[in-house]
Amino acid sequence: MTDSLSPHRESLLACPDCDLLLRVDAVPLDRECHCPRCDALVQDGGHYAIDLHLAAAFSGLVLFVPAVTAPVLRFTMVGQWGSNSLLGGVWHLWTQGEQILSLLVLLCSVVAPFFHLLLSFGIALTLRLSRLPNNFPAWLKWHRHMQGWSMLEVYTLGIIVAYVKMLDDGDVFVGSGTYCVAGVLLCLIICNQCFREDVAWRQWEQRK
């Protein structure tokens, strides 16, 4: 699998941060490589573990529905209780008149992570089967955009802060949604760790 993924390569690269022209044909494809002038990451290290990427994206997608619908925190105070889920929080903000804010939270905590996983799955699957669709470049571009706006790790920290804030006033319970969110987050981290965008682009170029 790895052999077919290390085809001919460019001999020159430009540093994304300082535009220094770098000759890289002597650098192995799996070696991490930094710009000598500004230390920017010019090439990721390691092989592209497609199977792991595919597995992580699939697991993330499976966990995604309970992660956004199951209760994350449950709060009890003098007999009354309330709970929230990712989608429930978005909906509540919307009904409170904070439509723009709720759309922003929706984008960063639900939409972007979902498409990040979905596109990861699509990219890994089509690379695995060596059948790249015609809109593969669009997938890769959207994958990068979604990666930038997916902030589930920040949301997780938000859960912790909200939990501690409510501890004083009543009883707080961690719901099943939190475990699913943690699982999705783990899958997203694995996806980010093993994906090699440059390898995917090179595969696409070779196919043509």
Added chain:
Amino acid sequence: MSSRAFDKGLARCFSCGKLCQLSVQQHQASCCPRCDSPVSFRQSASLSYSWALTLAALALLVPANMLPILTVVSFGQGDPDTIMSGVIKLWEAELQAIAAVVFIASVAVPVAKLVVMLLLMLVVQLKLPLSKEQCTLLYRFIHFIGRWSMLDLFMISILVTVVHMGNIANVESGPAALAFGAVVVLTMLAADYFDPRLLWDLEHE
């Protein structure tokens, strides 16, 4: 002096990183042969966009910090909190660690981002002789920390939903939440539009 891709007529594609041969005249209207995105030597109008977004964020930082962001009412009592008074309340409630996290995410990070963006843009605009390595480091730093400012908004969305019990306890978001959200998004976009290669171009002039 080391050579830039620009000097060889090569432009790095923003989407896929491929080096594309461009003639210096045709700054625009060229497409990457690999991914078909528009290619240019530098992010076009990078400084104008960054200035506009940064100044807008700077203006919105005022309402974001002055107006109430969260109102906690329990048994009919409770005052609206601004970002800073919320941090102080957490600190006084012996929750120093959480107070520090909230302070860093909602006060320190947005202010630091705006200061750094202003500094970087002034360096490029006025050709200030600052170390390019350190400027690039600052740029990477604000790119990395920018997203963590969303923490406060996520926390608000959790709190208003969970603590929603009529007369007993209620949490409502305030007008500062929207302003704060706008600050976070605008600074993230400003950092995206800023092209760090403009800093290094100063060394070649």
